[in-house]
Each structure stands twice: as C-alpha cells, then as structure tokens.
Amino acid sequence: MSELVENVLRYPRLMRTLRDARAFEAGNPTPASTDGQAQFRMRSAMDLNPRIGKWISKRAIQQKAPLAWNIADVNTSRLVDPAEIDTAVAGVRKRGFYVFNQVVGASIVTAIREYAERAPCKARGFDLPVSKYPRSAPLAGRYDIAEKVSLGCPEVQEFVSDPGMALIAQKYLEQPVMMDEVAFWWTTTQHSEMANLNAQLFHQDRDRLSFLKFFVYLTDVSPDTGPHVYLSGSHRDIPRSLRGDGRKDDDAVRAAGLWGDVSEIAGPAGSLMAVDTIGLHKGKTPVGGDRLALEIEFATSLFGADYERPSLEPTSLMRDRFAQMPWVLQRYSASMSA
Numbered sequence: 001m002s003e004l005v006e007n008v009l010r011y012p013r014l015m016r017t018l019r020d021a022r023a024f025e026a027g028n029p030t031p032a033s034t035d036g037q038a039q040f041r042m043r044s045a046m047d048l049n050p051r052i053g054k055w056i057s058k059r060a061i062q063q064k065a066p067l068a069w070n071i072a073d074v075n076t077s078r079l080v081d082p083a084e085i086d087t088a089v090a091g092v093r094k095r096g097f098y099v100f101n102q103v104v105g106a107s108i109v110t111a112i113r114e115y116a117e118r119a120p121c122k123a124r125g126f127d128l129p130v131s132k133y134p135r136s137a138p139l140a141g142r143y144d145i146a147e148k149v150s151l152g153c154p155e156v157q158e159f160v161s162d163p164g165m166a167l168i169a170q171k172y173l174e175q176p177v178m179m180d181e182v183a184f185w186w187t188t189t190q191h192s193e194m195a196n197l198n199a200q201l202f203h204q205d206r207d208r209l210s211f212l213k214f215f216v217y218l219t220d221v222s223p224d225t226g227p228h229v230y231l232s233g234s235h236r237d238i239p240r241s242l243r244g245d246g247r248k249d250d251d252a253v254r255a256a257g258l259w260g261d262v263s264e265i266a267g268p269a270g271s272l273m274a275v276d277t278i279g280l281h282k283g284k285t286p287v288g289g290d291r292l293a294l295e296i297e298f299a300t301s302l303f304g305a306d307y308e309r310p311s312l313e314p315t316s317l318m319r320d321r322f323a324q325m326p327w328v329l330q331r332y333s334a335s336m337s338a
C-alpha cells in the first residue's frame with residue numbers, strides 16, 4: 001500500500017520540481033541553496049526513470065544568454081585531444097561512460113599526486129583532525145581533500161577549467177553547463193564495512209537534474225585497487241527492482257540479470273573517463289592498495305544539493321579561461337576580479 005502511495009506521489013513531485021527549478025533559475029542572483037524539501041522531491045521524482053532529470057532540466061532551464069554557451073579554445077587543452085570530443089560524447093550516449101584514449105601526461109599526474117600527498121584531508125566518517133593523508137598507515141576508508149584546498153594546486157585549476165571536458169558536457173547534455181563540483185580523494189583498503197558512506201555500493205547520483213562527471217586516476221588502478229564500476233546502459237534505463245534512491249549491493253544487480261553489463265574500469269595513472277553517474281555506479285573497495293582520484297562535474301543548473309563557491313588564487317591560465325567562459329566557471333567569479 002505505502003509503495004503504491006509513493007508511486008502516485010512521484011508525479012506531483014515531478015511537476016513541483018519543474019516549478020521549483022524554474023523559480024530557482026529565475027532568481028537573480030542565483031539562490032545560495034535549494035530548500036531541503038525541494039531536494040527531496042527532486043530525488044523522489046528521479047525514481048520514475050534515469051532520464052527524468054534531463055527532461056526536467058530542458059523544460060525548466062532556458063538559458064538565453066549567448067555567453068552561457070561560450071567555451072574556451074579546446075586547442076589549449078593538455079588533457080583532452082580535441083579530435084576525441086565527438087567520440088567521447090557518442091560513447092557516453094551509448095553506454096553511459098567513455099574512457100579516453102589519450103591518457104593525462106605523467107608530469108601533470110605526478111604534480112597532482114604529490115600535492116595530494118601533502119594536502120590536509122578529512123577522514124570520512126571519523127572524528128579526526130584534518131591533516132596530511134597518512135599514506136603508509138591509513139585509518140579510514142576514504143580521505144577527502146576540500147575543493148578550496150585542491151584548488152591550491154595549479155594543475156587542479158588546469159583540470160577544472162579544461163575546455164575539452166566542458167565542451168563534451170555541453171554537447172552531451174545539449175544545454176549550457178557550469179562546473180558545479182570538484183571532488184578529490186583517496187580510497188584505502190581500510191574499513192570496507194563503510195562501503196555505503198564511501199560510495200562503494202551501487203548508487204545513482206541525484207544531486208542535480210542534468211550533469212556529467214569526469215574522473216582521472218592519479219595512481220595506477222588495477223582490479224584490486226578500487227576501479228570505478230559502471231552498469232552499462234543504466235543512464236537510460238534501470239529495471240524497477242534497482243530504480244529507487246539509495247545504495248544497492250552486487251547481489252541486487254546480479255538478481256536483476258545485469259551482471260554481464262557491469263564494467264570495471266582499471267587503468268594506469270592518468271586514465272581519464274567521462275561518466276553519466278545518473279546511471280548505477282560505485283567505486284570498488286580497494287583490497288590491494290590505495291587509489292587517488294580527482295573528479296569534476298558539469299551541470300545545467302546549481303538547483304539541487306548544496307554547492308560551494310570556494311575562493312582561490314587563480315593561475316594565469318585560470319584567469320584566461322574564466323575570461324573566455326565565465327558562465328562555466330561562475331562559482332569562482334568572486335576570486336576573478338582584480
């Protein structure tokens with residue numbers, strides 16, 4: 001009975017989300033956050049199917065400013081080969097993820113990894129002081145480096161302002177995009193029982209309506225060191241048994257008869273992938289060693305989960321890119337004057 005009531009409620013929640021998102025977009029300046037009930041209704045409406053957020057986005061967000069479409073020159077990218085952009089879009093459309101043929105260069109990877117070895121980070125789920133990652137003897141299963149801290153690394157600024165990734169997101173989502181989130185974290189072999197908290201059980205990301213993530217590995221990733229795992233095609237369709245919000249274990253995916261569609265993405269440090277994480281995905285819990293990953297997300301709106309506007313000291317490359325695509329990098333606008 002309550003299941004039936006929940007099903008019926010998803011439609012009014014969908015219509016209400018359409019209105020909530022329109023109201024958010026009409027706000028000037030952009031609202032600092034979305035109220036909790038509206039976030040709940042959005043997540044609930046997304047039980048209907050994995051395409052619904054994109055559907056709402058296209059109806060609620062009509063970006064008329066031509067400037068919103070501006071992307072910096074993709075030929076300045078050291079991370080994405082411009083010749084691979086359309087292949088990447090087609091790959092994400094087809095399976096929900098795409099692994100780039102071009103691997104990020106060793107000097108960039110080393111610079112970012114060495115930065116992460118020194119940067120203060122937070123042990124997820126533990127009440128420990130923020131401090132340098134204890135790489136030789138980690139206690140927690142996951143250590144997160146805050147966005148503001150990660151932006152202290154020039155190569156991270158280069159990554160988050162990459163025009164190739166921004167253009168792929170724009171082409172895939174068919175709307176103007178902004179870079180709405182940066183995540184930078186270590187996963188370790190410790191506390192595998194905290195898999196849920198550490199995004200190591202299958203789930204959908206439902207923080208925004210319409211979005212695309214990019215991940216780069218900064219350590220070599222084998223099947224034993226925490227590869228990203230994705231259920232191909234689940235960005236388009238998810239069987240009813242797996243459709244609800246929340247985490248699902250491997251057995252639930254097996255029971256749905258879909259294990260054959262599960263891909264584990266291993267690869268050397270520098271491996272770059274684009275992933276539509278509205279589809280079912282997880283990080284596999286590392287058993288043989290740690291993994292360092294950097295992730296950015298592009299979204300069509302900041303409607304949804306709480307977002308940050310971290311301050312940074314922009315590199316000259318970041319300043320150039322902000323000048324060319326202020327819409328995409330709008331969360332950083334406060335640090336760009338002067």
Ligand SMILES: O=C(O)CCC(=O)C(=O)O
Nearest residue numbers: 199205227228277282283
């Ligand atoms: O660690 C991973 O590979 C998955 C992380 C994840 O779920 C996410 O970034 O949305």
Ligand SMILES: [Fe+2]
Nearest residue numbers: 199204205277
């Ligand atoms: Fe996720």
